[in-house]
Amino acid sequence: MNPSSELPIGETFASDLEICYEVLLYLSSRLARLQAGEALEYFSGDPSAEAKIRDWCDARAYTLLACEQQPDGRWRFVIQKG
Numbered sequence: 001m002n003p004s005s006e007l008p009i010g011e012t013f014a015s016d017l018e019i020c021y022e023v024l025l026y027l028s029s030r031l032a033r034l035q036a037g038e039a040l041e042y043f044s045g046d047p048s049a050e051a052k053i054r055d056w057c058d059a060r061a062y063t064l065l066a067c068e069q070q071p072d073g074r075w076r077f078v079i080q081k082g
Helices: 021-032 050-061
Strands: 009-015 039-044 064-067 075-080
Touching: 009 021, 021 039, 021 050, 039 050, 050 064, 050 075
Parallel strands: 009 039
Antiparallel strands: 039 075, 064 075
């Protein structure tokens, strides 16, 4: 998945913490502050981030616009608020 070059990124957040309930709650609170159609760019250092974020987006009906591993091994996600 690759985001559109015109994608409105409303927030960017990075963490090297393992994705857990607290991290997902924090991401939810960041998304809640965005306008509909805006997106959150999230960088994660958790090696299992891809599966966790995909499942979380599916469960919350968020649109995952981008999911790509960076050269440094971290994951980049662009999550759109509906």
